[in-house]
Amino acid sequence: MTEGRSFVTHLEAAIDGTRLDAGRIQTVHEGRPLWVRYDLYAVGRFLSRDDLGGRDTTMWRYRELLPVARDEDIVSLGEGYTPLLDCPRLAAALGMERLLIKDESQMPTGSFKCRGMSAAVSIARQLGITRVAVPTAGNAGGALAAYAARAGIECYVFMPSDTPEVNRYEAALFGAKTFLVNGLIGDCAAVIRQGADRFGWFDLSTLKEPYRIEGKKTMGLELAEQMGWTLPDVILYPTGGGTGLIGMWKAFGELAALGWLDGTERPRMFSCQSSGCSPIANAFDLGERFAQPPPDPRTVASGLRVPRAVGDFMILDAVRASGGRAMAADEGSLLAWMRRAAEAEGISLCPESAACLGVLERALGEGHIRPEERVVVFNTGAAQKYVEAMRCDLPLIDHANIDWDVI
Secondary structure: OOOOOOOEEEEEEOOOOOEEOOOOOOOOEOOEOEEEEEOHHHHHHHOOHHHHHHOOOOHHHHHHHOOOOOHHHOOOOOOOOOOEEEOHHHHHHHOOOOEEEEEHHHOOOOEOHHHHHHHHHHHHHHOOOOEEEEEOOOHHHHHHHHHHHHHOOEEEEEEEOOOOHHHHHHHHHOOOEEEEEOOOHHHHHHHHHHHHHHHOOEEOOOOOOOOHHHHHOHHHHHHHHHOOOOOOOEEEEEOOOOHHHHHHHHHHHHHHHHOOOOOOOOOEEEEEEEOOEOHHHHHHHHOOOOOOOOOOOOOOOHHHOOOOOOOHHHHHHHHHHHOOEEEEEOHHHHHHHHHHHHHHHOOOOOHHHHHHHHHHHHHHHHOOOOOOOOEEEEEOEOHHHOHHHHOOOOOOOOOOOOOHHHO
16 A cells, blocks of 8 residues: 555535535535545656556555545455456357456455445544444445444444345444334435434435545446556446446546546446336436436345435436436346356346346347447446345255155
8 A cells, every 4th residue: 555645635516516625524515415526637747557556456556546645544354456257158148249247246245335435434534433324225334334343433324124134134243233224225314314413423325425436436447457448338337326337437537637548438338227216217218317216116136226316417417428328127137137147157246237237138139239349247246145136946855865856
């Protein structure tokens, strides 16, 4: 890790460009998210892309493009630099020349959420925050609990009562005060708002603070480096709160400003949802900048069950600026795609990323993606986190009286 130094200049309101001080605790402006802005000219004078070669293979190799000022405040579990895996059998099944999956299932707590929580908890430590809280429909709770434990920060996690079983227990395992809420993720967020004055916690909800997105953008930085400082033609990303997609689009802009990219074309970003909860895809189809929550959101992909994303306009802006699309896969196909990817490639694909494969098949069929294009799908979590989605009936063998017809 390099010696501590921050190139952050200020925070900027995404909705209207208002400039805010990065040296104090900030949340949102006019109820909408903030961007972290850097002196990229200074970064470029201090660091070249070739300087990265000898650094640790974690997301903190991009230290100058991350917001933490002091190395001693960095809270890390070794997150980042996940593999980019070639998937020839899936590609052939889809009629494509090549398909790559960036596999975030290999992160410390089994999902991409580690990136955002590492950055956000590091800044919390830097700013003297001692108690944090988060609403979660899945992997964010366990990730925050782990990084809060690492930092010695008190943690509260609130999740819908039907959150996947593993997600419920891992947050408690890491020492978080964990509660089930009779409602959706928005109801969990309301509990945190109502308890803020009483308990004095800092709300680490998606895009309710500016720093989780900075950790997530390292997926884009890594992808560019792993592809030799070129970018794919298309990226498909599962979208609930949307910080991963927004963060990567921000990363590509920063890399372009630094002159680190070979070529000028950026990927077409595909925001992938399930037909069981598809507010972003619906807004895209309607030509709207802000999304309306669906009346009855239901999906096996718990991370996609986010009916109202505070960064909806940021997702849609990025998708449209890239020339991409927001699309939904059929909810009934998710488990089949999850199993199909696991059987074909040995990748522990989560149901959220199964939606990406459903969207990919549809986009190929509708001509939005061409078979010869360079396509990357992000697997944002491990299948093992979704016991309910993995369940199946297995035949039982009596070892003393084997029925070989069963085998």
